[in-house]
Amino acid sequence: MSMKESYEKKLEAKLDELSAEIDKLKAKAKQTEADTELEYYKHIEELKTMQENARTKLNELKVASNDAWEDLKTGLDHAKDSLNDALKSVASRFK
Numbered sequence: 001m002s003m004k005e006s007y008e009k010k011l012e013a014k015l016d017e018l019s020a021e022i023d024k025l026k027a028k029a030k031q032t033e034a035d036t037e038l039e040y041y042k043h044i045e046e047l048k049t050m051q052e053n054a055r056t057k058l059n060e061l062k063v064a065s066n067d068a069w070e071d072l073k074t075g076l077d078h079a080k081d082s083l084n085d086a087l088k089s090v091a092s093r094f095k
Contacts, residue, residue: 043090054079
């Protein structure tokens with residue numbers, strides 16, 4: 001397996017993990033009062049947008065040549081880290 005393929009699999013797994021965390025937040029939002037639930041959903045939509053952007057970048061990486069994937073990796077790492085940080089922030093805000 002090439003480094004590119006290994007990275008793709010690792011990133012795909014991380015995005016799946018973050019998706020599961022977003023789903024947990026949705027479930028938690030349903031158990032809160034109406035005002036809090038609306039705030040939850042606002043943040044969840046922001047997280048979903050970030051997740052979609054990361055998935056788009058991952059798809060770009062999948063079709064990139066072996067020479068170009070290193071350039072895309074930096075942007076993907078940033079998108080993944082931003083999504084992860086935002087998810088942690090939202091989760092801690094609603095504990």
